[in-house]
Amino acid sequence: ELILLSEKIQGLYSELNIISKNIEKIESVDLSKIKETKNKDLTTAILEKNKKELARLITSKFENNINYNEELILLQNLNGEKNENIFEKINLIMLNNFRGNGFIKNIFAKESDIFLKEKHTQYSSSFFKKSLMNFIEIKPSNKNDVENNDIYILKEIERLIEEKKYSESYNRIIKLKDYESFFSVSLEQIKIAIEFMELIKKVS
Numbered sequence: 001e002l003i004l005l006s007e008k009i010q011g012l013y014s015e016l017n018i019i020s021k022n023i024e025k026i027e028s029v030d031l032s033k034i035k036e037t038k039n040k041d042l043t044t045a046i047l048e049k050n051k052k053e054l055a056r057l058i059t060s061k062f063e064n065n066i067n068y069n070e071e072l073i074l075l076q077n078l079n080g081e082k083n084e085n086i087f088e089k090i091n092l093i094m095l096n097n098f099r100g101n102g103f104i105k106n107i108f109a110k111e112s113d114i115f116l117k118e119k120h121t122q123y124s125s126s127f128f129k130k131s132l133m134n135f136i137e138i139k140p141s142n143k144n145d146v147e148n149n150d151i152y153i154l155k156e157i158e159r160l161i162e163e164k165k166y167s168e169s170y171n172r173i174i175k176l177k178d179y180e181s182f183f184s185v186s187l188e189q190i191k192i193a194i195e196f197m198e199l200i201k202k203v204s
Helices: 002-028 037-063 069-079 084-096 101-122 127-132 149-162 166-173 184-203
Strands: none
Touching: 037 069, 037 184, 069 084, 069 184, 084 184, 101 149, 101 184, 149 166, 166 184
16 A cells, blocks of 8 residues: 555656646746737636646545645645635645545444444344454445345445545435434545535636
């Protein structure tokens, strides 16, 4: 995992270098001297492309729990004076201690384990089975046959988190009975991610 993370970080920095070079091209253009509409359109197109690439890089760093402050400043500069209120909200999100997609996956797996163990003990009056559940880790099955609706939903949520579809995973979690008692940590992290993605989309 460390090797994959290192390769991913290197890829992110390569993208940042490309974006920085494109920004230098924009800054080198004297807009007051541009008379042809096609040149203005080209400059605007480069600007918008850089904003999207920066937003993608910031999102990737956000999801991997890597500091993205430098890239956020660049994106804010490209936006100029507009959207200042949105960037203020993004800066506030940085204080909310989002710990990355990997953390959400791990904590959701642990919360699912506790959830399933609790559900299992509700159907058994055997003290032996209740005690044994403290030592058995239960995970959603990978089999095609779905034993019950809870396991099916957990498997779907696990997939959605893996695919970084945070809004959909949130909507699935809140369908579970007593979800607030079992999934408070993962829900809080997912809500932060949803808010962040919505704000970044507005400035990219």
